[in-house]
Amino acid sequence: MSSPNTSADSHIDQDVNLEEFETQHRNTPLINRVVFGFSIFLAIAHIYINTLGTLPELWVSAFHFAGFGTLCALLIPAHPSLRNSKIAFAIDSLIVLLLIATVFYIALFEDALYERGVVFSTGDWIFSSIAIILSLELIRRTTGWFIPSLILVALSYVVLWGQWISGAFSFPGLSLETLLYRSFFSTDGMFGSISRISWSFVFMFILFGAFLVKSGAGEFIITLSRSLASKMIGGPGFVAVLGSGLMGSVSGSSVANTVSTGVITIPLMRRAGFPARFAAGIEAAASTGGQLMPPVMGAGAFIMASYTQVSYVTIIGVAAIPALLYFLSVAFFVRVEAKRSNVTSTDDDGVSIKDVLKEGWHHAIPLAVLVTLLIQGFTPTYAAGISILSVIAASWLSKQHRMGPLAILDAMAQGAKNMSTTAVLLVGIGLVVNVISTTxxxxxxxxxxxxxxxxxxxxxxxxxxxxxxxxxxxxxxxxxxxxxxxxxxxxxxxxxxxxxxxxxxxxxxxxxxxxxxxxxxxxxxxxxxxxxxxxxxxxxxxxxxxxxxxxxxxxxxxxxxxxxxxxxxxxxxxxxxxxxxxVTPPVCLTAFAAAAIAKTPPMRTGVTAWKLAKGLYIIPLMMAYTPLIGGEPLELLKLTIFGIFGLYALVAAMEGYLEDKLNILTRIVTLAASGAMLWPHLPIAVNAIGLVVFLIIFVITNRSYNAKSAN
Incomplete structure (x- = not known):
C-alpha cells in the first residue's frame, strides 16, 4: 500500500499502489489472495454488465462505486501511520461494509422513496450522506485533499453560501434533502452520466489495455520502436517519441507511459549523448501525448462523445491528425538537439524490423479488430469485449506470451486494480458536475x-x-x-x-x-x-x-x-x-516521474518538458482558427503538410538551431516562415513561400553542418 498522493494522472496511481502493496505484504498471503480474487470478481461482473446484463443503470453505478471503493480501501490505507495496524483494519472493514450497504439500500428502497412522493425517510438521509462521505474519503486516499475540498465547496454552495453572495454567481439555494436526492438517487449526481461512462467505456478499455500488456504488447512496442528508430540520427530520442505514442494508444496514461517506457528510453538517450534533462523532458513531453493518441485517449474520448453526442469513432477519427502533429513537434526537438549535441545513429541491439514484426505482428490483430468493429458501428463496449477475446486468441500465435487461464485471470485482476482510483474519482466528480448543471x-x-x-x-x-x-x-x-x-x-x-x-x-x-x-x-x-x-x-x-x-x-x-x-x-x-x-511547473507529475528516472532536478526538468511540449498550445490554436477538426480532405491535407513544416520551423526558431546554428537574422526569417505556414486564413501562395524559405534554410544549414563534420 502507499500513502495518499497528489498525482496528476490516476492510471499510474493504481500500478504504484499495487506494486508497493504486494512488496509490503509478501508475508500476508491472505490479503493478497483477497485482493486478487475480488479484482477478478469485479472484472467478470463488469464484463457481464457491459455485455449481457440488463440491470438498472443506477444500481450498476452504485455497484461500480462500491466495488472499486472496496478495492481502494484494501489497497490504500487511511493514513501511512496506520499501515498494517488493527485500527486500519477496523476502519477499512467499516468502509467496506458501508459500501456494500449503500448498494443494497438503493436496490431495496429506491421504489419506496418514489411511493412516498420523494419524501426522505431516516434511512434515505443516512445512506445518501454516508455515500457522499465515503466518496470524499476514498478520493482523499487516492489523490489528496484538493478534490474532496472542491466537492465540499460545490455542495455547500448549493445549500448554504450561494445565497450569501451577490452578483452573477448568486444562487437562491436548494434544501439539503433536494441536494442529497439529486446526488444519490438521481441519474444526475454521483451515479449519473460520468459514472456510467466509467463502468462502461472506461473500464472496458482499461481492461483491454491490461490484456494487451499481459500478452506482451508493451514489450513489442518498445522493441519495434527501437528497431524503427535506432539507425536514425538521434535514434534513442525517436524511440522515446515513437514508443510513447504507440504505448499511449494502449494505455492512455501519461505517467504510466513515462514509467513504463522511460526506464528504457531515458538511459538510451543519455548513453547516446543527449543531455540528461533533455532526455527526461522528451520522455515527459512524448508521454503526455499518450492521452491525445487514439484509440484510448484516457477517458477523454468517451466523455467527449457523451458531452457532444458525437460518436466515439468520429471523436478518435478527428483526433488522429492533431495527435500526429503533436508527436512530430516533439520529434523535431529531438532532431534539432541530436544535431546540436552531435548524437549519431546507433545500431542498438541489431534487431531488424523484419525480425521484430515476424515475432510480434500478431499484436496488431486486437487493434485491427477494435478499429474494424468501431467502424462497422458496434458500440465501444462491445468492440472492446471482442477485442479482449482477440488478444487471448492472438497471444497463441506467440511463443513466449501465450495466455492460459492463469494469465487471463491475472490480466483481469490487473485491469480491475488499474481502474480502482479512476472509478472512485469519476463517481466523485459527478457530484461537482451535478452542482454545475443544477445551479x-x-x-x-x-x-x-x-x-x-x-x-x-x-x-x-x-x-x-x-x-x-x-x-x-x-x-x-x-x-x-x-x-x-x-x-x-x-x-x-x-x-x-x-x-x-x-x-x-x-x-x-x-x-x-x-x-x-x-x-x-x-x-x-x-x-x-x-x-x-x-x-x-x-x-x-x-x-x-x-x-x-x-x-x-x-x-x-x-x-x-x-x-x-x-x-x-x-x-x-x-x-x-x-x-x-x-509538464508545466510547479506541479507536473509526468515531468517529475521522468526526472526521477534521469536523476535530474525535478523543477528544471519540468521547465524543459514544458518547452518541449509547446504543441499542447500551438495545435489547439490551429483547431480554433482552422478546420483541423472535421475539415474536408483537401483542407486537412493542406493543414497537415504546412502544419508539419510550420512546427519544424517554429522549433528551429525557438532553439536557434536547425541542421546547424542559426544566426539572429536567419532565426527571425525562420520564425517568419513558420508564421507564414501556421497563421490561419493566409492564401496558399503565402504558405508555399514560407515552406520554400524554410527548405532553403534547411539545405543551407545542412551543408554547413556536413562541411564542419568533414573537417
Missing part, C-alpha cells in the same frame, strides 16, 4: 469568460489554459477536463460558431433559410445578405440576434454537421489544454 454556474462562467476576453477567441483560450493549469495542480487530467468542459466549452463553441457565421455573412454566402431570422433584427439588411458586407457590420448584425434564436441560426446557416464539429473542436481544445499540468 447554472456553467453558463454563467462561460458568459464571464467571454466578457473578460472581450469576445476574443484567443483571449478566451488563454483564460481557459490558465484555468486548466490551476485546476491541473490538484485535479487529474480527466477530472480537469470534465470540470473545464462543463464550465467553458459553451464559451469557446459560441465564439468559434459566431466567427464562422460572421465570415459567411461577410462573404455573402448565408443560406436563404437562415436569412429569415434577421427579420427579427433588421429587416432592411435582408436584401444585402446575399451581397456580402464588411466584417465589422456582420459582427454587429450577429450580436443583435436574440440568444434564443442564435442556436437555430447557427444550425440553419452552418449546418448540423458543422455545428457538431465546432462543439467537438471546443471540447478537444479544452481536453488538450487540460494536459498541460503534466
Amino acid at each position: 447554472g454556474v456553467g453558463n454563467t462562467f462561460s458568459l464571464l469568460i467571454t466578457d473578460w476576453a472581450g469576445g476574443s477567441l484567443l483571449w478566451t483560450i488563454i483564460l481557459v489554459a490558465i484555468a486548466s493549469l490551476v485546476l491541473g495542480m490538484g485535479l487529474p487530467v480527466t477530472a480537469s477536463y470534465i470540470v473545464l468542459g462543463t464550465l467553458s466549452a459553451p464559451a469557446i463553441f459560441n465564439l468559434i460558431a459566431e466567427s464562422q457565421l460572421v465570415d459567411q455573412i461577410a462573404s455573402g454566402q448565408l443560406p436563404e433559410a437562415a436569412s429569415a431570422i434577421f427579420m427579427l433584427v433588421d429587416p432592411s439588411v435582408l436584401g444585402t445578405l446575399t451581397q456580402g458586407m464588411p466584417i465589422e457590420q456582420a459582427q454587429a448584425l450577429v450580436s443583435q440576434v436574440p440568444a434564443d434564436f442564435k442556436s437555430m441560426l447557427m444550425d440553419q446557416a452552418l449546418g448540423a454537421e458543422s455545428v457538431a464539429m465546432i462543439l467537438v473542436t471546443a471540447h478537444m481544445i479544452i481536453f488538450w489544454l487540460s494536459q498541460d499540468s503534466n
Whole structure:
C-alpha cells in the first residue's frame, strides 16, 4: 500500500499502489489472495454488465462505486501511520461494509422513496450522506485533499453560501434533502452520466489495455520502436517519441507511459549523448501525448462523445491528425538537439524490423479488430469485449506470451486494480458536475469568460489554459477536463460558431433559410445578405440576434454537421489544454516521474518538458482558427503538410538551431516562415513561400553542418 498522493494522472496511481502493496505484504498471503480474487470478481461482473446484463443503470453505478471503493480501501490505507495496524483494519472493514450497504439500500428502497412522493425517510438521509462521505474519503486516499475540498465547496454552495453572495454567481439555494436526492438517487449526481461512462467505456478499455500488456504488447512496442528508430540520427530520442505514442494508444496514461517506457528510453538517450534533462523532458513531453493518441485517449474520448453526442469513432477519427502533429513537434526537438549535441545513429541491439514484426505482428490483430468493429458501428463496449477475446486468441500465435487461464485471470485482476482510483474519482466528480448543471454556474462562467476576453477567441483560450493549469495542480487530467468542459466549452463553441457565421455573412454566402431570422433584427439588411458586407457590420448584425434564436441560426446557416464539429473542436481544445499540468511547473507529475528516472532536478526538468511540449498550445490554436477538426480532405491535407513544416520551423526558431546554428537574422526569417505556414486564413501562395524559405534554410544549414563534420 502507499500513502495518499497528489498525482496528476490516476492510471499510474493504481500500478504504484499495487506494486508497493504486494512488496509490503509478501508475508500476508491472505490479503493478497483477497485482493486478487475480488479484482477478478469485479472484472467478470463488469464484463457481464457491459455485455449481457440488463440491470438498472443506477444500481450498476452504485455497484461500480462500491466495488472499486472496496478495492481502494484494501489497497490504500487511511493514513501511512496506520499501515498494517488493527485500527486500519477496523476502519477499512467499516468502509467496506458501508459500501456494500449503500448498494443494497438503493436496490431495496429506491421504489419506496418514489411511493412516498420523494419524501426522505431516516434511512434515505443516512445512506445518501454516508455515500457522499465515503466518496470524499476514498478520493482523499487516492489523490489528496484538493478534490474532496472542491466537492465540499460545490455542495455547500448549493445549500448554504450561494445565497450569501451577490452578483452573477448568486444562487437562491436548494434544501439539503433536494441536494442529497439529486446526488444519490438521481441519474444526475454521483451515479449519473460520468459514472456510467466509467463502468462502461472506461473500464472496458482499461481492461483491454491490461490484456494487451499481459500478452506482451508493451514489450513489442518498445522493441519495434527501437528497431524503427535506432539507425536514425538521434535514434534513442525517436524511440522515446515513437514508443510513447504507440504505448499511449494502449494505455492512455501519461505517467504510466513515462514509467513504463522511460526506464528504457531515458538511459538510451543519455548513453547516446543527449543531455540528461533533455532526455527526461522528451520522455515527459512524448508521454503526455499518450492521452491525445487514439484509440484510448484516457477517458477523454468517451466523455467527449457523451458531452457532444458525437460518436466515439468520429471523436478518435478527428483526433488522429492533431495527435500526429503533436508527436512530430516533439520529434523535431529531438532532431534539432541530436544535431546540436552531435548524437549519431546507433545500431542498438541489431534487431531488424523484419525480425521484430515476424515475432510480434500478431499484436496488431486486437487493434485491427477494435478499429474494424468501431467502424462497422458496434458500440465501444462491445468492440472492446471482442477485442479482449482477440488478444487471448492472438497471444497463441506467440511463443513466449501465450495466455492460459492463469494469465487471463491475472490480466483481469490487473485491469480491475488499474481502474480502482479512476472509478472512485469519476463517481466523485459527478457530484461537482451535478452542482454545475443544477445551479447554472456553467453558463454563467462561460458568459464571464467571454466578457473578460472581450469576445476574443484567443483571449478566451488563454483564460481557459490558465484555468486548466490551476485546476491541473490538484485535479487529474480527466477530472480537469470534465470540470473545464462543463464550465467553458459553451464559451469557446459560441465564439468559434459566431466567427464562422460572421465570415459567411461577410462573404455573402448565408443560406436563404437562415436569412429569415434577421427579420427579427433588421429587416432592411435582408436584401444585402446575399451581397456580402464588411466584417465589422456582420459582427454587429450577429450580436443583435436574440440568444434564443442564435442556436437555430447557427444550425440553419452552418449546418448540423458543422455545428457538431465546432462543439467537438471546443471540447478537444479544452481536453488538450487540460494536459498541460503534466509538464508545466510547479506541479507536473509526468515531468517529475521522468526526472526521477534521469536523476535530474525535478523543477528544471519540468521547465524543459514544458518547452518541449509547446504543441499542447500551438495545435489547439490551429483547431480554433482552422478546420483541423472535421475539415474536408483537401483542407486537412493542406493543414497537415504546412502544419508539419510550420512546427519544424517554429522549433528551429525557438532553439536557434536547425541542421546547424542559426544566426539572429536567419532565426527571425525562420520564425517568419513558420508564421507564414501556421497563421490561419493566409492564401496558399503565402504558405508555399514560407515552406520554400524554410527548405532553403534547411539545405543551407545542412551543408554547413556536413562541411564542419568533414573537417
